[in-house]
Amino acid sequence: DTAVSQTPKYLVTQMGNDKSIKCEQNLGHDTMYWYKQDSKKFLKIMFSYNNKELIINETVPNRFSPKSPDKAHLNLHINSLELGDSAVYFCASSQGKDTQYFGPGTRLTVL
Amino acid sequence: GDSVTQMEGPVTLSEEAFLTINCTYTATGYPSLFWYVQYPGEGLQLLLKATKADDKGSNKGFEATYRKETTSFHLEKGSVQVSDSAVYFCALRDAGNMLTFGGGTRLMVKP
Numbered sequence: 001d002t003a004v005s006q007t008p009k010y011l012v013t014q015m016g017n018d019k020s021i022k023c024e025q026n027l028g029h030d031t032m033y034w035y036k037q038d039s040k041k042f043l044k045i046m047f048s049y050n051n052k053e054l055i056i057n058e059t060v061p062n063r064f065s066p067k068s069p070d071k072a073h074l075n076l077h078i079n080s081l082e083l084g085d086s087a088v089y090f091c092a093s094s095q096g097k098d099t100q101y102f103g104p105g106t107r108l109t110v111l
Numbered sequence: 112g113d114s115v116t117q118m119e120g121p122v123t124l125s126e127e128a129f130l131t132i133n134c135t136y137t138a139t140g141y142p143s144l145f146w147y148v149q150y151p152g153e154g155l156q157l158l159l160k161a162t163k164a165d166d167k168g169s170n171k172g173f174e175a176t177y178r179k180e181t182t183s184f185h186l187e188k189g190s191v192q193v194s195d196s197a198v199y200f201c202a203l204r205d206a207g208n209m210l211t212f213g214g215g216t217r218l219m220v221k222p
Contacts, residue, residue, distance in 0.1 A: 043212040102154040
């Protein structure tokens, strides 16, 4: 069984569109995260979220908004997509400050 | 802020060679340190971790020792295999539970 899953695996879209990436974890964890990996493989935290608190990385544009319908899901909505948003986006989860488990990634290509 | 610096790759080795991937960090306080591995087309997997100075993390023949005096967490393996070919990421976790990653080091092992 997949512990952390993401959909879609690939997403190709035009500049200016709005898109969402979904993440689900079946580990019973209370904390979820979104990371961005650029073309040079550099990984950077975007958000951390648990039942009580959303922690936003200040360098993330406000076009990016995480939405958590429940503890097992953390979706990422992106408005007005730009070329520079092209990257692989990874979701992760953890129980508190324990080890973070990563999803397989969503490769976003903005044309 | 916190930062992690890894040796740039790619690192190309022959099978059964000795591997060292250097990692140094800058952080306030006492972070936990991690090595993650990303196989082609997959998400990140935790390889090993160390939570305090002088701890040694080990897994699948890989080892790394938390050296506070040199702020380092170098990854080593005595005999690499073709199946070890992947990108390796050094990371630290601060008190706020955020992971900061190094730039990744691609390892290529030839038969």
